[in-house]
Structure formats: C-alpha cells, structure tokens
Amino acid sequence: MAKFKLDEVDHQILDMLIDNTRTPFTDIAKKLLISAGTVHVRVKKMEDAGIIKGSSLTLDYVKLGYSFIAYVGIFLEKTHQTKFVLERLNQIPYITVAHITTGKFNIFCKIRAKDTKHAKEIIFKVDDIDGVSRTETMISLEESINDKRRLMHTIFNDL
Secondary structure: OOOOOOOHHHHHHHHHHHHOOOOOHHHHHHHHOOOHHHHHHHHHHHHHOOOOOOOOOOOOOOOOOOOEEEEEEEEEOOHHHHHHHHHHHOOOOOEEEEEEOOOOOOEEEEEEEOOHHHHHHHHHHHHOOOOEEEEEEEEOOOOOOOOHHHHHHHHHHHO
C-alpha cells in the first residue's frame, strides 16, 4: 500500500479537526482561505486512505461520576488463554482500554470507576476470569498529559 502524502493544507485541516471533530467544514475553509468543497474532498481522501478513522466524542467522566482511573496488569496462567480473557474483559464495560503486552503483564487494561469501592468490584471481576492467575493494579492520581496534537505535529515534521 502506497504511503499517502499530506501537504500543509491537510495538516492544517487535521489540526483543526483534532481540536474539535465537529468543526464545520465551512469554518475550516474560511480560516484556511479555501472552499468548503476543497475541505470536504481532502477529508474524504484522508478517510478513504485510512488516515482519518471516524471521529470521537470526549466525555468528562468526572462530571458523570466516574473520576477514578486505575491501570490493571493481568497475568495469565497460559498465553493461549489471551483471546478468551480478552473476550471476557470486553464484557466488563468499565474496562475502557486493553492491550496485549510484552514484559511483565500479558494484558494491560485501563478502568474507569466511580470510586475505590467500585474499582475493587471491577478488579475482582477481572480476577475471577478463568485463565487469570493474578492482577496488579496502579491507581492514576492525575492524567497529566493527553495531547494528540503534539504527536500529530511530530509525525507531520517527520514526513
């Protein structure tokens, strides 16, 4: 598959959309002094090339009552149980991210909970999954960096 070439206009469009995926194409066009049709065509090309994969909505989980974040490292009894365990983890809605990893853990997860009591209940559910030998939990005290934009600009500079 050929590498898709992005130019400065594409970078600027992505920059605005990464800040707010709901920015109207007409607003982007006005800021970049191009037509809304041009913005639409460029975004469509980036979607077709797989550079843009949908759009996302950012929720304020604290305002929704889910301020507790923990990371759970999962040790499996046997590596071949990975798929089965991931299927079970996917049934626990409070697990928002799961990675198959190398190193200390077989699987590494992020959970969102209401409080420590709720987190304990979630972690106990994970521990009860067949194939899980044990877990190790780290509590997030604060999310200090969550910046997609810096990475995007670094990628653009490397192109």
